[in-house]
Amino acid sequence: MTLDTTDADGAADPGTDVAGAGDLELRSLTKRFGDYAAVNSLDLTVPAGAFFALLGPSGCGKTTTLRMVAGLEVPSDGEVLLGGVDITWAKPYKRPVNTVFQSYALFPHLTIHENVAFGLRRQGRSDVNGPVGDMLSLVELEDFAGRKPAQLSGGQQQRVALARALINEPKVLLLDEPLGALDLKLRRQMQLELKRIQLGVGVTFVHVTHDQEEAMTMADTIAVMNAGVIEQMGSPNELYENPRTTFVANFLGQSNLVDADISGRDGDDVVVDAQGAKVRIPADRVQVNDGKVWLGVRPEKVFLASTGEPHTGNSLGTARIVDVSFVGVSTQYLVRMGWGQELMAFEQNTGARPIMRSADEVEVRFNGAHAFVLDHAQDARAGVDED
Amino acid sequence: MSGPAASTATSTETSTTTPRKRRSIGWLLLLPGALWLAAFFVTPLVQLVATSLYDPNGSVEAGYAMTWSWGNYTEALDFYSEPFIRGFVYAGIATVLCLLIGYPLAYAIVFKAGRWKNLMLVLVIAPFFTSFLVRTLAWKLILADNGFVVSTFKTLGLVDDDGRLLATGFAVVAGLTYNFLPFMVLPLYASLERLDHRLIEAAGDLYASPAQGFRKVTLPLSMPGVVAGTLLTFIPSAGDFINSQLLGDTNQTMIGNSIQTLFEAGSYPAASALSVTLMALIIVMVAIYIRRAGTEELL
Ligand SMILES: Nc1ncnc2c1ncn2[C@@H]1O[C@H](COP(=O)(O)OP(=O)(O)OP(=O)(O)O)[C@@H](O)[C@H]1O
Ligand SMILES: [Mg+2]
Numbered sequence: 001m002t003l004d005t006t007d008a009d010g011a012a013d014p015g016t017d018v019a020g021a022g023d024l025e026l027r028s029l030t031k032r033f034g035d036y037a038a039v040n041s042l043d044l045t046v047p048a049g050a051f052f053a054l055l056g057p058s059g060c061g062k063t064t065t066l067r068m069v070a071g072l073e074v075p076s077d078g079e080v081l082l083g084g085v086d087i088t089w090a091k092p093y094k095r096p097v098n099t100v101f102q103s104y105a106l107f108p109h110l111t112i113h114e115n116v117a118f119g120l121r122r123q124g125r126s127d128v129n130g131p132v133g134d135m136l137s138l139v140e141l142e143d144f145a146g147r148k149p150a151q152l153s154g155g156q157q158q159r160v161a162l163a164r165a166l167i168n169e170p171k172v173l174l175l176d177e178p179l180g181a182l183d184l185k186l187r188r189q190m191q192l193e194l195k196r197i198q199l200g201v202g203v204t205f206v207h208v209t210h211d212q213e214e215a216m217t218m219a220d221t222i223a224v225m226n227a228g229v230i231e232q233m234g235s236p237n238e239l240y241e242n243p244r245t246t247f248v249a250n251f252l253g254q255s256n257l258v259d260a261d262i263s264g265r266d267g268d269d270v271v272v273d274a275q276g277a278k279v280r281i282p283a284d285r286v287q288v289n290d291g292k293v294w295l296g297v298r299p300e301k302v303f304l305a306s307t308g309e310p311h312t313g314n315s316l317g318t319a320r321i322v323d324v325s326f327v328g329v330s331t332q333y334l335v336r337m338g339w340g341q342e343l344m345a346f347e348q349n350t351g352a353r354p355i356m357r358s359a360d361e362v363e364v365r366f367n368g369a370h371a372f373v374l375d376h377a378q379d380a381r382a383g384v385d386e387d
Numbered sequence: 388m389s390g391p392a393a394s395t396a397t398s399t400e401t402s403t404t405t406p407r408k409r410r411s412i413g414w415l416l417l418l419p420g421a422l423w424l425a426a427f428f429v430t431p432l433v434q435l436v437a438t439s440l441y442d443p444n445g446s447v448e449a450g451y452a453m454t455w456s457w458g459n460y461t462e463a464l465d466f467y468s469e470p471f472i473r474g475f476v477y478a479g480i481a482t483v484l485c486l487l488i489g490y491p492l493a494y495a496i497v498f499k500a501g502r503w504k505n506l507m508l509v510l511v512i513a514p515f516f517t518s519f520l521v522r523t524l525a526w527k528l529i530l531a532d533n534g535f536v537v538s539t540f541k542t543l544g545l546v547d548d549d550g551r552l553l554a555t556g557f558a559v560v561a562g563l564t565y566n567f568l569p570f571m572v573l574p575l576y577a578s579l580e581r582l583d584h585r586l587i588e589a590a591g592d593l594y595a596s597p598a599q600g601f602r603k604v605t606l607p608l609s610m611p612g613v614v615a616g617t618l619l620t621f622i623p624s625a626g627d628f629i630n631s632q633l634l635g636d637t638n639q640t641m642i643g644n645s646i647q648t649l650f651e652a653g654s655y656p657a658a659s660a661l662s663v664t665l666m667a668l669i670i671v672m673v674a675i676y677i678r679r680a681g682t683e684e685l686l
Contacts (some may be wrong), residue, residue: 055414072588089590090594092574092590093592093595093596097592098592099592101585101588101589103585105586105589107590107604108608109607122590122595122599164593165593168593168594253401257421374653
């Protein structure tokens with residue numbers, strides 16, 4: 001690879017950047033179609049050089065947000081700043097921003113070479129052959145330069161779309177579900193490739209997807225978007241381990257949410273009354289101070305113990321196993337609690353313990369540092385994958 | 388053992404019958420079209436070429452003898468080179484005018500008309516509801532010496548005080564442009580309508596100003612429409628005689644008029660020779676044009 005990567009080191013670690021140097025900032029950005037707010041007062045800062053994922057279900061406003069950054073959609077309200085410069089009203093062709101479109105939008109009448117050269121030529125560059133060659137070798141398509149887009153496979157077209165945008169060395173590259181049209185295997189492969197390229201060129205990537213696994217494996221920061229607003233933003237680990245809304249808890253992975261009440265405080269812990277069981281959760285994992293709450297525990301954080309086994313953690317009481325599904329690496333249990341709710345518990349098949357059977361009685365335990373407490377005003381089913 | 392053997396037998400059977408059946412169905416589907424073409428295209432064409440080689444001294448009443456009179460062609464070109472050239476020039480100008488008027492019109496209908504799109508399309512086709520002849524006659528009235536167009540043009544100084552519009556090349560070209568404009572607009576509309584709007588956005592995203600985006604993306608992708616539109620305008624204009632007859636100067640006719648006059652005078656061999664020559668010239672021009680436009684793979 002012959003691309004200039006001198007600033008990649010600094011850029012690859014957004015934390016070391018001077019504040020705001022090349023950051024993309026959205027300030028109360030709003031887009032209304034009629035009286036429907038597709039994007040509702042969105043505030044977001046994408047650090048320069050970050051691989052940033054915008055994750056959300058279909059129709060939540062991801063594409064609309066990207067289009068406003070690219071200048072293809074005029075915001076109803078708010079501002080877009082790039083490196084501190086207000087570009088809200090700049091024409092799309094005057095922004096140092098490029099897009100990889102959901103549908104690729106390759107020019108069907110131009111060869112791959114000319115597709116990739118398009119941006120450079122429009123900027124008045126005449127020495128395009130060198131950079132185009134370098135870019136095509138970066139995406140491993142040197143041999144296809146003379147072909148037309150229709151003569152390439154979906155994955156190859158996707159790489160051309162990427163090369164065509166990247167060659168302009170934009171400050172920000174917007175990727176609108178670029179892998180959506182690919183089959184699972186190719187998608188995994190392209191995810192790694194994209195990540196590799198991003199680390200190499202150090203350009204800020206804003207990657208839109210509704211695939212949570214894709215967002216978690218690729219991005220260093222994820223913003224979870226729902227119905228036009230950002231629900232929560234953070235590293236994949238942070239979002240998964242400490243979701244702040246029921247939507248995030250359900251949309252990223254799966255969660256057991258138990259109806260509970262805050263009953264007091266004990267040192268650094270908050271004591272929660274979950275259907276009669278007193279459990280302790282570290283205060284920084286609790287979003288509300290009193291009243292009704294949802295107590296959340298991820299299925300793989302639930303431990304099913306034989307009743308009476310001694311323990312020091314939290315217990316939700318006894319339950320009966322109603323379903324066991326063996327999936328190879330793990331076993332997934334469905335247990336019915338005393339109060340009638342069914343909870344999920346995943347256990348690694350380490351072989352250390354025998355697999356339990358339906359109708360066995362177990363005690364449901366978890367570590368308070370792995371649970372989270374959410375505001376009860378939210379819908380417990382928000383963000384649940386219905387199929 | 389019998390299982391595999393039986394299955395081999397059936398598979399060879401299907402592999403021999405299926406393609407044959409397929410092929411014969413293909414031929415059957417071609418048949419009606421082929422018969423139609425043979426009856427209504429090939430037969431008259433052969434007759435036309437044959438007539439162009441008949442003895443020019445014959446007559447409809449006395450009949451014609453096939454004398455392979457190639458002289459019909461040299462004579463046609465000698466006597467009628469002027470209307471030939473004039474016909475092509477008029478048709479060429481009308482085609483260019485149709486393109487200049489039709490492209491922005493089609494573009495506006497596709498990209499700017501919004502909910503008026505269908506209405507505008509209907510308006511483009513509306514002239515077809517009246518006969519070609521009647522509409523051209525109407526133009527005769529509009530451009531008449533005592534009509535308001537001429538008097539307005541005179542006031543504006545666009546026409547000399549003793550000048551006129553009717554019976555000029557201008558009127559013929561205007562008539563051709565008017566009459567064939569829909570044939571330009573419709574293919575252009577179809578190709579622009581088919582154009583993926585996101586490609587224009589992509590061009591903008593890749594630093595193309597709207598003008599550059601048009602030149603590099605919209606225009607090249609609408610070339611099939613341009614080629615189809617210009618052909619549909621140029622070919623019938625080049626052979627047209629109505630506009631020239633009704634709106635033009637009788638001393639400055641197009642080749643269509645010459646052919647029509649010869650047929651009416653009963654000089655069938657000469658008229659046929661002119662027709663065949665016109666057809667050959669148009670085919671050559673169209674072939675060169677399509678090659679030059681380089682749109683084979685887009686079509
Ligand atoms: N031009 C438009 N006119 C009216 N409504 C629109 C328009 N574009 C988008 N919307 C609406 O705005 C909402 C957000 O659309 P958007 O395309 O941003 O969704 P998305 O998050 O990208 O979804 P997906 O994952 O399906 O691509 C949707 O409800 C959509 O119907
Ligand atoms: Mg979208």
